[in-house]
Amino acid sequence: MSEEKILHKSDPFDPVFRYVAFAAATLLMAVLGGIVVSLLIGGWPALSKFGLNFFISTTWNPVTDVYGGAGPIVGTIVSSLLALAMALPIAIGIAVFLTQFAPKFISQPLSIAVELLAGIPSIVYGMCGLFVLAPVFAAKVQLPLVMALSNNPDSFWAKLVYGVPNGANIFTASLILAIMILPYMSAVFRELFRSIPPQVREAAFGVGATPFEVITGVIIPYVKKGMVGVVMLGLGRALGETMAVTFIIGNSHGFPKSLFDSGSTIASTIANEFNEASGLHTSALLALGLVLFLITFAVLALARALLSSQRY
Protein backbone atom coordinates (compact mmCIF):
# COMPACT_ATOMS: atom_id res chain seq x y z
CA MET A 1 0.00 0.00 0.00
CA SER A 2 1.18 2.17 -0.32
CA GLU A 3 3.39 4.76 -0.84
CA GLU A 4 1.88 5.14 -4.20
CA LYS A 5 -1.57 5.36 -2.78
CA ILE A 6 -0.51 8.03 -0.30
CA LEU A 7 1.10 10.00 -3.06
CA HIS A 8 -1.93 9.74 -5.21
CA LYS A 9 -4.16 10.66 -2.35
CA SER A 10 -2.58 14.06 -2.01
CA ASP A 11 -2.83 14.64 -5.71
CA PRO A 12 -6.41 15.39 -6.74
CA PHE A 13 -5.93 19.12 -6.88
CA ASP A 14 -2.81 18.95 -8.99
CA PRO A 15 -4.45 18.58 -12.40
CA VAL A 16 -7.11 21.10 -11.44
CA PHE A 17 -4.46 23.56 -10.39
CA ARG A 18 -2.51 22.97 -13.57
CA TYR A 19 -5.55 23.53 -15.72
CA VAL A 20 -6.51 26.68 -13.85
CA ALA A 21 -2.99 28.09 -14.13
CA PHE A 22 -2.90 27.11 -17.79
CA ALA A 23 -6.22 28.81 -18.34
CA ALA A 24 -4.90 31.99 -16.73
CA ALA A 25 -1.88 32.01 -19.01
CA THR A 26 -4.10 31.35 -22.01
CA LEU A 27 -6.40 34.20 -20.98
CA LEU A 28 -3.47 36.59 -21.42
CA MET A 29 -2.93 35.42 -24.98
CA ALA A 30 -6.66 35.54 -25.64
CA VAL A 31 -6.78 39.19 -24.55
CA LEU A 32 -4.02 40.15 -26.94
CA GLY A 33 -5.70 38.18 -29.72
CA GLY A 34 -9.00 39.77 -28.78
CA ILE A 35 -7.54 43.26 -29.12
CA VAL A 36 -6.36 42.54 -32.67
CA VAL A 37 -9.56 40.81 -33.73
CA SER A 38 -11.84 43.46 -32.24
CA LEU A 39 -9.87 46.27 -33.88
CA LEU A 40 -9.88 44.41 -37.18
CA ILE A 41 -13.63 43.73 -37.09
CA GLY A 42 -14.43 47.24 -35.89
CA GLY A 43 -12.12 48.92 -38.37
CA TRP A 44 -13.01 46.75 -41.36
CA PRO A 45 -15.87 48.92 -42.73
CA ALA A 46 -13.54 51.91 -42.97
CA LEU A 47 -10.61 49.90 -44.29
CA SER A 48 -12.66 48.18 -46.98
CA LYS A 49 -14.40 51.39 -48.01
CA PHE A 50 -11.28 53.56 -48.36
CA GLY A 51 -8.74 50.85 -49.09
CA LEU A 52 -5.28 52.18 -49.74
CA ASN A 53 -6.58 55.75 -49.55
CA PHE A 54 -6.97 55.31 -45.81
CA PHE A 55 -3.19 55.21 -45.54
CA ILE A 56 -2.22 57.88 -48.06
CA SER A 57 -5.00 60.48 -47.87
CA THR A 58 -4.96 63.29 -45.31
CA THR A 59 -8.65 64.12 -45.69
CA TRP A 60 -10.26 63.45 -42.32
CA ASN A 61 -13.76 64.80 -42.56
CA PRO A 62 -16.54 63.53 -40.27
CA VAL A 63 -19.09 65.78 -42.03
CA THR A 64 -18.69 64.17 -45.45
CA ASP A 65 -17.71 60.84 -43.84
CA VAL A 66 -14.41 60.63 -45.69
CA TYR A 67 -11.47 59.40 -43.69
CA GLY A 68 -7.80 59.22 -44.58
CA GLY A 69 -5.43 58.51 -41.72
CA ALA A 70 -2.12 59.59 -43.24
CA GLY A 71 -1.93 62.72 -41.05
CA PRO A 72 -2.18 60.97 -37.66
CA ILE A 73 -0.08 58.02 -38.84
CA VAL A 74 2.76 60.27 -39.99
CA GLY A 75 2.31 62.47 -36.92
CA THR A 76 2.68 59.46 -34.65
CA ILE A 77 5.88 58.31 -36.32
CA VAL A 78 7.42 61.78 -36.62
CA SER A 79 6.70 62.84 -33.04
CA SER A 80 7.98 59.54 -31.65
CA LEU A 81 11.19 59.65 -33.68
CA LEU A 82 11.79 63.28 -32.70
CA ALA A 83 11.22 62.41 -29.05
CA LEU A 84 13.58 59.48 -29.35
CA ALA A 85 16.25 61.66 -30.97
CA MET A 86 16.02 64.10 -28.07
CA ALA A 87 15.84 61.52 -25.29
CA LEU A 88 18.36 58.95 -26.50
CA PRO A 89 21.68 60.82 -26.08
CA ILE A 90 20.62 62.15 -22.70
CA ALA A 91 19.38 58.76 -21.50
CA ILE A 92 22.67 57.12 -22.48
CA GLY A 93 24.56 59.97 -20.81
CA ILE A 94 22.65 59.48 -17.57
CA ALA A 95 23.13 55.72 -17.56
CA VAL A 96 26.86 56.06 -18.28
CA PHE A 97 27.26 58.73 -15.64
CA LEU A 98 25.38 56.73 -13.00
CA THR A 99 27.08 53.40 -13.66
CA GLN A 100 30.60 54.47 -14.59
CA PHE A 101 31.48 57.86 -13.16
CA ALA A 102 29.34 58.88 -10.22
CA PRO A 103 30.43 57.78 -6.73
CA LYS A 104 28.00 55.45 -5.01
CA PHE A 105 26.54 58.06 -2.67
CA ILE A 106 25.43 60.07 -5.70
CA SER A 107 24.51 57.30 -8.08
CA GLN A 108 22.31 55.35 -5.68
CA PRO A 109 19.84 58.09 -4.75
CA LEU A 110 19.83 59.39 -8.33
CA SER A 111 19.10 55.92 -9.70
CA ILE A 112 16.21 55.51 -7.29
CA ALA A 113 14.92 58.98 -8.17
CA VAL A 114 15.07 58.20 -11.88
CA GLU A 115 13.19 54.94 -11.37
CA LEU A 116 10.52 56.62 -9.27
CA LEU A 117 10.07 59.34 -11.88
CA ALA A 118 9.52 56.65 -14.49
CA GLY A 119 6.34 55.79 -12.59
CA ILE A 120 4.74 59.25 -12.72
CA PRO A 121 1.54 58.98 -14.79
CA SER A 122 1.92 60.35 -18.29
CA ILE A 123 -1.06 62.69 -17.95
CA VAL A 124 0.99 64.69 -15.42
CA TYR A 125 3.63 65.28 -18.10
CA GLY A 126 0.85 66.29 -20.47
CA MET A 127 -0.52 68.83 -18.01
CA CYS A 128 2.92 70.32 -17.46
CA GLY A 129 3.22 70.61 -21.23
CA LEU A 130 -0.15 72.31 -21.57
CA PHE A 131 0.11 74.75 -18.68
CA VAL A 132 3.82 75.45 -18.43
CA LEU A 133 5.78 74.49 -21.53
CA ALA A 134 3.34 75.67 -24.20
CA PRO A 135 2.92 79.29 -23.01
CA VAL A 136 6.62 79.70 -22.25
CA PHE A 137 7.62 78.14 -25.54
CA ALA A 138 5.19 80.30 -27.52
CA ALA A 139 6.35 83.56 -25.90
CA LYS A 140 10.07 82.90 -25.52
CA VAL A 141 10.95 80.73 -28.50
CA GLN A 142 8.29 80.55 -31.17
CA LEU A 143 7.29 84.23 -31.39
CA PRO A 144 10.83 85.66 -31.42
CA LEU A 145 11.89 83.11 -34.03
CA VAL A 146 8.95 83.87 -36.30
CA MET A 147 9.54 87.62 -35.89
CA ALA A 148 13.23 87.36 -36.60
CA LEU A 149 12.66 85.35 -39.75
CA SER A 150 9.60 87.25 -40.99
CA ASN A 151 11.50 89.45 -43.45
CA ASN A 152 12.50 86.38 -45.40
CA PRO A 153 9.47 84.04 -45.32
CA ASP A 154 10.77 81.71 -48.03
CA SER A 155 14.01 80.73 -46.37
CA PHE A 156 14.48 77.21 -45.02
CA TRP A 157 14.54 78.35 -41.42
CA ALA A 158 11.37 80.43 -41.73
CA LYS A 159 9.59 77.42 -43.23
CA LEU A 160 10.90 75.19 -40.47
CA VAL A 161 9.46 77.34 -37.67
CA TYR A 162 6.25 78.31 -39.49
CA GLY A 163 3.13 77.86 -37.39
CA VAL A 164 0.56 79.46 -35.10
CA PRO A 165 2.60 80.65 -32.13
CA ASN A 166 0.53 79.04 -29.39
CA GLY A 167 3.05 76.46 -28.23
CA ALA A 168 0.88 73.49 -29.24
CA ASN A 169 2.79 71.79 -32.04
CA ILE A 170 4.74 68.74 -33.09
CA PHE A 171 7.95 69.99 -31.52
CA THR A 172 6.60 70.69 -28.03
CA ALA A 173 4.68 67.41 -28.10
CA SER A 174 7.91 65.58 -28.95
CA LEU A 175 9.73 67.45 -26.19
CA ILE A 176 7.17 66.38 -23.60
CA LEU A 177 7.29 62.83 -24.95
CA ALA A 178 11.07 62.91 -24.67
CA ILE A 179 10.93 64.05 -21.05
CA MET A 180 8.39 61.31 -20.35
CA ILE A 181 10.39 58.42 -21.82
CA LEU A 182 13.68 59.75 -20.44
CA PRO A 183 13.49 58.25 -16.91
CA TYR A 184 12.20 54.97 -18.28
CA MET A 185 14.92 54.65 -20.89
CA SER A 186 17.71 55.68 -18.55
CA ALA A 187 16.52 53.17 -15.96
CA VAL A 188 16.63 50.32 -18.48
CA PHE A 189 19.97 51.47 -19.91
CA ARG A 190 21.36 51.54 -16.39
CA GLU A 191 20.16 47.98 -15.75
CA LEU A 192 21.75 46.93 -19.03
CA PHE A 193 25.13 48.48 -18.17
CA ARG A 194 25.01 46.95 -14.72
CA SER A 195 24.46 43.51 -16.20
CA ILE A 196 27.94 43.58 -17.76
CA PRO A 197 30.32 41.36 -15.78
CA PRO A 198 32.85 43.53 -13.91
CA GLN A 199 35.74 41.51 -15.37
CA VAL A 200 35.04 42.93 -18.81
CA ARG A 201 35.41 46.44 -17.53
CA GLU A 202 38.39 45.65 -15.34
CA ALA A 203 40.21 43.93 -18.17
CA ALA A 204 39.82 47.00 -20.36
CA PHE A 205 41.10 49.26 -17.60
CA GLY A 206 43.89 46.77 -16.99
CA VAL A 207 45.32 47.24 -20.47
CA GLY A 208 45.43 50.97 -19.85
CA ALA A 209 42.29 52.26 -21.52
CA THR A 210 40.86 55.55 -20.33
CA PRO A 211 37.25 55.58 -19.05
CA PHE A 212 36.10 57.03 -22.39
CA GLU A 213 37.78 54.22 -24.29
CA VAL A 214 36.42 51.60 -21.92
CA ILE A 215 32.86 52.84 -22.42
CA THR A 216 32.90 53.40 -26.17
CA GLY A 217 35.25 50.54 -27.01
CA VAL A 218 34.16 47.79 -24.66
CA ILE A 219 31.02 48.45 -22.66
CA ILE A 220 28.76 49.82 -25.38
CA PRO A 221 29.77 47.19 -27.98
CA TYR A 222 29.22 44.51 -25.32
CA VAL A 223 25.54 45.44 -24.93
CA LYS A 224 24.95 46.81 -28.42
CA LYS A 225 21.99 44.56 -29.21
CA GLY A 226 20.43 45.22 -25.87
CA MET A 227 20.79 48.95 -26.39
CA VAL A 228 18.92 48.75 -29.68
CA GLY A 229 16.30 46.80 -27.76
CA VAL A 230 15.98 49.59 -25.20
CA VAL A 231 15.67 52.15 -27.99
CA MET A 232 12.83 50.10 -29.44
CA LEU A 233 11.14 49.88 -26.04
CA GLY A 234 11.34 53.65 -25.70
CA LEU A 235 10.00 54.07 -29.21
CA GLY A 236 7.16 51.68 -28.44
CA ARG A 237 6.21 53.75 -25.44
CA ALA A 238 6.35 57.01 -27.36
CA LEU A 239 4.26 55.62 -30.22
CA GLY A 240 1.41 54.52 -28.02
CA GLU A 241 1.45 57.42 -25.59
CA THR A 242 -1.85 59.25 -25.45
CA MET A 243 -2.12 61.71 -22.63
CA ALA A 244 1.26 63.40 -22.76
CA VAL A 245 0.64 64.21 -26.42
CA THR A 246 -3.08 64.92 -26.71
CA PHE A 247 -2.86 68.10 -24.62
CA ILE A 248 -0.17 69.74 -26.64
CA ILE A 249 0.05 68.55 -30.23
CA GLY A 250 -2.63 70.92 -31.54
CA ASN A 251 -4.89 68.26 -33.04
CA SER A 252 -5.10 69.07 -36.72
CA HIS A 253 -5.40 66.21 -39.17
CA GLY A 254 -3.15 67.23 -42.04
CA PHE A 255 0.54 66.54 -42.44
CA PRO A 256 2.55 68.78 -40.18
CA LYS A 257 4.09 71.30 -42.59
CA SER A 258 6.87 72.44 -40.29
CA LEU A 259 8.50 71.67 -36.97
CA PHE A 260 6.25 74.15 -35.18
CA ASP A 261 3.03 73.23 -36.99
CA SER A 262 0.17 71.55 -35.19
CA GLY A 263 -0.44 67.89 -35.93
CA SER A 264 -2.01 64.83 -34.40
CA THR A 265 -1.11 61.27 -33.48
CA ILE A 266 -3.21 58.15 -33.75
CA ALA A 267 -3.65 58.00 -30.00
CA SER A 268 -4.57 61.68 -29.67
CA THR A 269 -7.09 61.42 -32.50
CA ILE A 270 -8.76 58.44 -30.86
CA ALA A 271 -8.78 60.09 -27.44
CA ASN A 272 -10.31 63.29 -28.82
CA GLU A 273 -12.95 61.87 -31.11
CA PHE A 274 -13.94 58.37 -30.09
CA ASN A 275 -16.69 59.24 -27.62
CA GLU A 276 -18.39 61.60 -30.07
CA ALA A 277 -17.99 59.34 -33.09
CA SER A 278 -20.58 57.05 -34.65
CA GLY A 279 -20.86 54.81 -37.68
CA LEU A 280 -18.05 55.06 -40.17
CA HIS A 281 -16.21 57.60 -38.01
CA THR A 282 -15.94 55.02 -35.17
CA SER A 283 -14.81 52.43 -37.66
CA ALA A 284 -12.12 54.76 -39.04
CA LEU A 285 -10.85 55.41 -35.51
CA LEU A 286 -10.72 51.66 -34.80
CA ALA A 287 -8.82 51.15 -38.06
CA LEU A 288 -6.34 53.79 -36.88
CA GLY A 289 -6.09 51.83 -33.62
CA LEU A 290 -5.28 48.71 -35.62
CA VAL A 291 -2.50 50.56 -37.45
CA LEU A 292 -1.10 51.74 -34.13
CA PHE A 293 -1.26 48.22 -32.76
CA LEU A 294 0.59 46.78 -35.75
CA ILE A 295 3.32 49.43 -35.57
CA THR A 296 3.87 49.06 -31.82
CA PHE A 297 3.66 45.26 -32.01
CA ALA A 298 6.42 45.19 -34.62
CA VAL A 299 8.59 47.59 -32.61
CA LEU A 300 8.03 45.81 -29.29
CA ALA A 301 8.56 42.37 -30.78
CA LEU A 302 11.88 43.52 -32.18
CA ALA A 303 12.78 45.06 -28.81
CA ARG A 304 12.02 41.84 -26.92
CA ALA A 305 13.90 39.70 -29.41
CA LEU A 306 16.99 41.91 -29.15
CA LEU A 307 16.82 42.20 -25.37
CA SER A 308 16.36 38.50 -24.76
CA SER A 309 19.26 37.64 -27.04
CA GLN A 310 21.28 39.87 -24.72
CA ARG A 311 20.08 37.73 -21.80
CA TYR A 312 19.19 40.95 -20.01
Place this chain on the structure above:
Amino acid sequence: MSARLIRRKLASQIFMVVCGIATLIALTALVLILYTLVTRGIGGLNLEIFTQDTPAPGSPGGLRNTIVGSVMMCGVAMIVALVVGVLSGTWLAEIGGDTPYGHAVRFLNDVLLSAPSILVGLFVYQMLVEPFHGYSGWAGAVALAILATPIVTRTTEDILNLQPNALREAGMALGGSQFITIRKVIWKAAGTGLLTGGLLGFARISGETAPLLFTSLGNNFLDLDMSHRMGALPIAMYNFALSPYDDWNKLAWVAALLVALAVLAVNILGRWLARDKSGH
Protein backbone atom coordinates in the same frame (compact mmCIF):
# COMPACT_ATOMS: atom_id res chain seq x y z
CA MET B 1 53.32 62.04 -20.29
CA SER B 2 53.16 61.82 -24.02
CA ALA B 3 50.94 64.18 -25.96
CA ARG B 4 48.84 61.24 -27.05
CA LEU B 5 48.15 60.18 -23.49
CA ILE B 6 47.23 63.73 -22.54
CA ARG B 7 44.85 63.86 -25.48
CA ARG B 8 43.25 60.56 -24.49
CA LYS B 9 42.85 61.66 -20.89
CA LEU B 10 41.39 64.97 -21.99
CA ALA B 11 38.86 63.23 -24.24
CA SER B 12 37.89 61.06 -21.33
CA GLN B 13 37.43 64.07 -19.05
CA ILE B 14 35.31 65.85 -21.62
CA PHE B 15 33.19 62.74 -22.05
CA MET B 16 32.62 62.54 -18.32
CA VAL B 17 31.58 66.17 -18.17
CA VAL B 18 29.18 65.68 -21.09
CA CYS B 19 27.58 62.72 -19.33
CA GLY B 20 27.31 64.77 -16.16
CA ILE B 21 25.66 67.60 -18.07
CA ALA B 22 23.17 65.16 -19.61
CA THR B 23 22.27 63.97 -16.14
CA LEU B 24 21.94 67.56 -14.98
CA ILE B 25 19.66 68.51 -17.90
CA ALA B 26 17.39 65.56 -17.25
CA LEU B 27 17.28 66.21 -13.53
CA THR B 28 16.45 69.87 -14.11
CA ALA B 29 13.57 68.97 -16.41
CA LEU B 30 12.21 66.40 -14.00
CA VAL B 31 12.63 68.59 -10.94
CA LEU B 32 10.80 71.37 -12.79
CA ILE B 33 7.92 69.00 -13.46
CA LEU B 34 7.75 67.91 -9.83
CA TYR B 35 8.03 71.54 -8.71
CA THR B 36 5.16 72.57 -11.00
CA LEU B 37 3.08 69.67 -9.78
CA VAL B 38 3.60 70.48 -6.11
CA THR B 39 3.30 74.28 -6.30
CA ARG B 40 0.16 74.18 -8.43
CA GLY B 41 -1.48 71.32 -6.61
CA ILE B 42 -0.74 72.01 -2.97
CA GLY B 43 -2.67 75.29 -2.84
CA GLY B 44 -5.97 73.59 -3.60
CA LEU B 45 -5.44 70.73 -1.21
CA ASN B 46 -7.92 70.89 1.68
CA LEU B 47 -10.48 68.79 3.47
CA GLU B 48 -13.24 69.61 0.98
CA ILE B 49 -11.29 67.77 -1.70
CA PHE B 50 -12.14 64.56 0.15
CA THR B 51 -15.65 65.41 1.33
CA GLN B 52 -17.30 67.07 -1.68
CA ASP B 53 -18.02 65.97 -5.21
CA THR B 54 -16.74 67.58 -8.40
CA PRO B 55 -18.44 70.96 -8.78
CA ALA B 56 -19.93 72.95 -11.61
CA PRO B 57 -17.50 75.67 -12.73
CA GLY B 58 -17.54 78.58 -10.34
CA SER B 59 -18.86 76.74 -7.30
CA PRO B 60 -16.81 75.13 -4.55
CA GLY B 61 -16.27 71.42 -4.58
CA GLY B 62 -13.88 68.55 -4.21
CA LEU B 63 -12.87 65.29 -5.80
CA ARG B 64 -14.63 62.78 -3.53
CA ASN B 65 -16.55 60.96 -6.29
CA THR B 66 -13.46 60.59 -8.45
CA ILE B 67 -11.30 59.37 -5.57
CA VAL B 68 -13.90 56.78 -4.59
CA GLY B 69 -14.32 55.74 -8.23
CA SER B 70 -10.59 55.38 -8.76
CA VAL B 71 -10.16 53.33 -5.59
CA MET B 72 -13.07 51.03 -6.44
CA MET B 73 -12.05 50.43 -10.05
CA CYS B 74 -8.37 49.98 -9.20
CA GLY B 75 -9.35 47.67 -6.34
CA VAL B 76 -11.47 45.39 -8.51
CA ALA B 77 -8.83 45.52 -11.25
CA MET B 78 -6.09 44.54 -8.80
CA ILE B 79 -8.07 41.56 -7.45
CA VAL B 80 -8.52 40.25 -10.99
CA ALA B 81 -4.93 41.07 -11.94
CA LEU B 82 -3.50 39.35 -8.86
CA VAL B 83 -5.51 36.16 -9.35
CA VAL B 84 -4.87 35.86 -13.09
CA GLY B 85 -1.33 37.24 -12.93
CA VAL B 86 -0.09 35.07 -10.07
CA LEU B 87 -1.64 31.97 -11.64
CA SER B 88 -0.21 32.60 -15.10
CA GLY B 89 3.16 33.65 -13.66
CA THR B 90 3.21 30.43 -11.65
CA TRP B 91 2.31 28.45 -14.75
CA LEU B 92 5.21 30.04 -16.61
CA ALA B 93 7.72 29.50 -13.81
CA GLU B 94 6.65 26.09 -12.45
CA ILE B 95 4.67 24.21 -15.05
CA GLY B 96 4.75 25.05 -18.73
CA GLY B 97 7.27 27.84 -19.15
CA ASP B 98 9.70 25.77 -21.23
CA THR B 99 7.20 24.50 -23.78
CA PRO B 100 6.79 26.36 -27.08
CA TYR B 101 3.39 27.45 -25.82
CA GLY B 102 5.06 28.83 -22.71
CA HIS B 103 7.52 30.83 -24.80
CA ALA B 104 4.64 32.25 -26.80
CA VAL B 105 2.77 33.22 -23.64
CA ARG B 106 5.85 34.89 -22.19
CA PHE B 107 6.53 36.81 -25.38
CA LEU B 108 2.95 38.00 -25.82
CA ASN B 109 2.77 38.93 -22.16
CA ASP B 110 5.82 41.14 -22.68
CA VAL B 111 4.13 42.75 -25.65
CA LEU B 112 0.92 43.28 -23.69
CA LEU B 113 3.05 44.80 -20.92
CA SER B 114 3.94 47.78 -23.09
CA ALA B 115 1.01 47.83 -25.50
CA PRO B 116 -0.62 51.26 -25.90
CA SER B 117 -3.18 51.58 -23.13
CA ILE B 118 -5.66 53.41 -25.34
CA LEU B 119 -6.05 50.27 -27.46
CA VAL B 120 -7.04 48.34 -24.35
CA GLY B 121 -9.72 51.00 -23.85
CA LEU B 122 -10.98 50.48 -27.41
CA PHE B 123 -11.03 46.71 -26.91
CA VAL B 124 -13.02 46.86 -23.68
CA TYR B 125 -15.36 49.42 -25.25
CA GLN B 126 -16.20 46.97 -27.99
CA MET B 127 -16.48 44.01 -25.61
CA LEU B 128 -18.31 45.48 -22.65
CA VAL B 129 -19.59 48.97 -23.39
CA GLU B 130 -21.15 48.77 -26.82
CA PRO B 131 -22.94 45.43 -26.40
CA PHE B 132 -24.41 46.46 -23.02
CA HIS B 133 -25.29 49.95 -24.18
CA GLY B 134 -23.53 51.85 -21.48
CA TYR B 135 -20.32 52.97 -19.89
CA SER B 136 -19.73 51.36 -16.53
CA GLY B 137 -17.32 51.08 -13.64
CA TRP B 138 -17.01 47.36 -14.38
CA ALA B 139 -15.76 48.08 -17.88
CA GLY B 140 -13.22 50.52 -16.46
CA ALA B 141 -12.07 47.93 -13.94
CA VAL B 142 -11.66 45.31 -16.67
CA ALA B 143 -9.58 47.71 -18.78
CA LEU B 144 -7.34 48.47 -15.81
CA ALA B 145 -7.06 44.76 -14.98
CA ILE B 146 -5.85 44.05 -18.52
CA LEU B 147 -3.10 46.63 -17.99
CA ALA B 148 -2.04 45.38 -14.55
CA THR B 149 -2.11 41.62 -15.21
CA PRO B 150 0.99 41.44 -17.45
CA ILE B 151 3.00 43.27 -14.79
CA VAL B 152 1.90 40.86 -12.07
CA THR B 153 2.56 37.90 -14.37
CA ARG B 154 6.05 39.09 -15.19
CA THR B 155 7.05 39.83 -11.58
CA THR B 156 5.54 36.56 -10.35
CA GLU B 157 7.53 34.55 -12.87
CA ASP B 158 10.74 36.44 -12.07
CA ILE B 159 10.29 36.02 -8.32
CA LEU B 160 9.40 32.33 -8.52
CA ASN B 161 12.45 31.68 -10.70
CA LEU B 162 14.58 33.15 -7.92
CA GLN B 163 13.33 30.56 -5.42
CA PRO B 164 15.93 27.81 -4.94
CA ASN B 165 15.07 24.37 -6.33
CA ALA B 166 15.86 22.90 -2.93
CA LEU B 167 12.57 24.34 -1.71
CA ARG B 168 10.63 22.49 -4.41
CA GLU B 169 12.52 19.27 -3.76
CA ALA B 170 11.97 19.57 -0.01
CA GLY B 171 8.25 20.11 -0.52
CA MET B 172 7.97 17.10 -2.81
CA ALA B 173 10.12 14.95 -0.50
CA LEU B 174 7.72 15.58 2.34
CA GLY B 175 5.01 14.07 0.15
CA GLY B 176 3.41 17.31 -0.88
CA SER B 177 1.81 17.39 -4.27
CA GLN B 178 2.85 20.02 -6.75
CA PHE B 179 -0.13 22.15 -5.82
CA ILE B 180 0.63 21.92 -2.11
CA THR B 181 4.35 22.57 -2.65
CA ILE B 182 3.61 25.64 -4.72
CA ARG B 183 0.90 26.94 -2.43
CA LYS B 184 2.49 26.27 0.94
CA VAL B 185 6.19 26.54 0.16
CA ILE B 186 6.92 28.48 -3.00
CA TRP B 187 4.22 31.14 -2.79
CA LYS B 188 4.93 31.57 0.89
CA ALA B 189 8.66 32.03 0.31
CA ALA B 190 7.95 34.47 -2.51
CA GLY B 191 5.22 36.33 -0.63
CA THR B 192 6.76 39.78 -0.46
CA GLY B 193 7.92 39.51 -4.04
CA LEU B 194 4.38 38.76 -5.17
CA LEU B 195 3.13 41.72 -3.17
CA THR B 196 5.72 43.93 -4.85
CA GLY B 197 4.43 42.82 -8.23
CA GLY B 198 0.93 43.76 -7.16
CA LEU B 199 2.08 47.17 -5.96
CA LEU B 200 3.92 47.83 -9.23
CA GLY B 201 0.80 46.92 -11.15
CA PHE B 202 -1.28 49.20 -8.96
CA ALA B 203 1.18 52.07 -9.46
CA ARG B 204 0.89 51.61 -13.20
CA ILE B 205 -2.89 51.66 -13.42
CA SER B 206 -3.71 54.31 -10.86
CA GLY B 207 -2.72 57.09 -13.25
CA GLU B 208 -4.02 55.52 -16.45
CA THR B 209 -6.38 57.84 -18.26
CA ALA B 210 -6.72 56.69 -21.83
CA PRO B 211 -8.41 53.32 -21.22
CA LEU B 212 -10.95 54.86 -18.82
CA LEU B 213 -12.13 57.53 -21.27
CA PHE B 214 -14.11 55.00 -23.30
CA THR B 215 -15.05 52.58 -20.53
CA SER B 216 -16.07 54.29 -17.30
CA LEU B 217 -16.43 57.74 -18.95
CA GLY B 218 -16.52 59.67 -15.67
CA ASN B 219 -19.36 60.81 -13.45
CA ASN B 220 -19.84 64.10 -11.64
CA PHE B 221 -21.76 62.50 -8.80
CA LEU B 222 -20.89 59.91 -6.22
CA ASP B 223 -22.28 56.61 -7.44
CA LEU B 224 -21.18 53.40 -5.80
CA ASP B 225 -22.93 51.18 -8.33
CA MET B 226 -20.22 49.90 -10.62
CA SER B 227 -22.69 49.12 -13.39
CA HIS B 228 -23.14 52.88 -13.87
CA ARG B 229 -20.69 55.38 -15.29
CA MET B 230 -18.01 56.07 -12.77
CA GLY B 231 -15.74 58.99 -12.00
CA ALA B 232 -11.98 58.56 -11.70
CA LEU B 233 -9.15 60.90 -10.79
CA PRO B 234 -7.35 60.67 -14.17
CA ILE B 235 -10.57 61.39 -16.08
CA ALA B 236 -11.19 64.42 -13.87
CA MET B 237 -7.64 65.56 -14.61
CA TYR B 238 -8.24 65.20 -18.33
CA ASN B 239 -11.59 67.01 -18.39
CA PHE B 240 -10.65 69.74 -15.94
CA ALA B 241 -7.24 70.47 -17.46
CA LEU B 242 -8.78 70.99 -20.90
CA SER B 243 -11.56 73.22 -19.55
CA PRO B 244 -11.30 77.02 -19.73
CA TYR B 245 -12.26 77.50 -16.06
CA ASP B 246 -9.58 78.45 -13.56
CA ASP B 247 -11.10 76.61 -10.62
CA TRP B 248 -11.42 73.43 -12.68
CA ASN B 249 -7.80 73.75 -13.78
CA LYS B 250 -6.86 74.06 -10.12
CA LEU B 251 -8.77 70.89 -9.27
CA ALA B 252 -6.96 69.11 -12.10
CA TRP B 253 -3.64 69.96 -10.48
CA VAL B 254 -4.85 68.78 -7.08
CA ALA B 255 -5.93 65.49 -8.68
CA ALA B 256 -2.56 65.21 -10.42
CA LEU B 257 -0.76 65.77 -7.13
CA LEU B 258 -2.89 63.16 -5.36
CA VAL B 259 -2.28 60.55 -8.05
CA ALA B 260 1.44 61.29 -8.23
CA LEU B 261 1.76 61.05 -4.44
CA ALA B 262 -0.14 57.76 -4.40
CA VAL B 263 2.03 56.34 -7.18
CA LEU B 264 5.23 57.47 -5.45
CA ALA B 265 4.12 56.06 -2.10
CA VAL B 266 3.18 52.71 -3.62
CA ASN B 267 6.42 52.54 -5.58
CA ILE B 268 8.50 53.36 -2.53
CA LEU B 269 6.61 50.79 -0.47
CA GLY B 270 7.19 48.19 -3.19
CA ARG B 271 10.91 48.92 -3.34
CA TRP B 272 11.20 48.85 0.42
CA LEU B 273 9.50 45.46 0.60
CA ALA B 274 11.68 44.11 -2.20
CA ARG B 275 14.85 45.32 -0.50
CA ASP B 276 13.84 43.86 2.83
CA LYS B 277 13.54 40.51 1.07
CA SER B 278 16.86 40.58 -0.75
CA GLY B 279 18.60 41.67 2.43
CA HIS B 280 18.43 38.13 3.76
